[in-house]
Amino acid sequence: MSNASPSAGSIEHRTPTEGTIKQLYGTAWRCGEPTCKKPLYRLNGDTGEYILNSRIAHIHARSQGGARWDPDMSEAANRDASNLIPLCDTHAWEIDQTPQHFTADMLREWKRAQLAEYQTLQRSWSLTDAEVTDVVAASFTTLEERLLRGIHAAAESARQDERRQRQRLLIADTVHAANNWTDALQAVTLSSASDRWNRRAITEWVADNGNAMASDMQLIRSNARKLRLETRYRNLLEALDAAETAVGNPEVFDPIWRGSTTKGEERAAIYRHLNHVKRAFLNLAEIGIKILADPS
Ligand SMILES: [Zn+2]
Known part of the structure; x- marks a missing residue:
């Protein structure tokens, strides 16, 4: 004992x-x-x-x-x-x-x-x-404990930086794709006003540019999905929802898809809609810049 x-x-x-x-x-x-x-x-x-x-x-x-x-x-x-x-x-x-x-x-x-x-x-x-x-x-606390705590804090801060960087890139790519998409639609709408623009020309244009536009749209959709998984910022999610809703495929573009020469009021409606889409994505970019700014 x-x-x-x-x-x-x-x-x-x-x-x-x-x-x-x-x-x-x-x-x-x-x-x-x-x-x-x-x-x-x-x-x-x-x-x-x-x-x-x-x-x-x-x-x-x-x-x-x-x-x-x-x-x-x-x-x-x-x-x-x-x-x-x-x-x-x-x-x-x-x-x-x-x-x-x-x-x-x-x-x-x-x-x-x-x-x-x-x-x-x-x-x-x-x-x-x-x-x-x-x-x-x-x-x-021992020096070792304090050092470890510092290492954990630094690692967490690095993870947050990476997450913010991923979100910034997703937003930048999404906004870029949305700009391409609206530019293409704006170009065809503008051209369709001219007399030389006939049904066949529009059909050809859509065939030529359709793939690029479809892939822009695909990128917007898939980036929006990724961004929803990455971010918890409510303002950013709301701006994303608004942008994705705006870029949805509304009837305003039907005259273009039909390949018919658009009338003046139809073109005006398309321009209004395109501006709405651009504003929505610009807003997404601005909120992204503000929220995801590097903490200084
Ligand atoms: Zn002393």
Whole structure:
């Protein structure tokens, strides 16, 4: 029957409570290293914002095997304010990297001096809950955890960039195909007004250009389908619906398909419709540019 001590590194006390962190920042103004002048938050001279410039350091480490680890210390004592001291990032790093130079007694002396200074100056930091979260992340996540989190964030951001790029290309191709399609119809409508344009000529034109127009239409349809799968932006989906509806095959084009010479009012209706289609795709392009702009 063994009563073996836990293996190395197996004990890890919980991090301090939010209340303790607020208390620590509420009773200190600058780094606890007595000669260090760095305030716990530094002012960004350009934006006027305060930026976290410090961390909570443990006098006796939170994890077994860490700096100044005390096997006899209870968890309650370990996460108590008396075992914790706010330090600038450099000093927080230094006392854990070279613990032989920074004994627990020495750090307790720093802490007494920090509190004494607060007693005199009454200067400290009043943290919001969000700021406490920042302090916890800066103080108690390992560098590895923070690096991994950064890698995940970068990968996710790259995925989003790719998705936006795919959507931009789909929209650009779709708008290009729609322009070709409307240009072709505009050309035949315009030509049909001339006397030299007879039924046979129109039939030939449609035969010659029909394939290109059909493939433009096919591209518009299939890109619209892909775009619907790719995007969740409601404005973009609405613009896409409007454009696809506009380019649908309305009766306004019947005179052309019949190969008859179109009358003036029929041509006017066709032009109106073509302008409507162009506007709808232009709108799709504009919304796409706005929504899918690179975040800066
Ligand atoms: Zn410092």
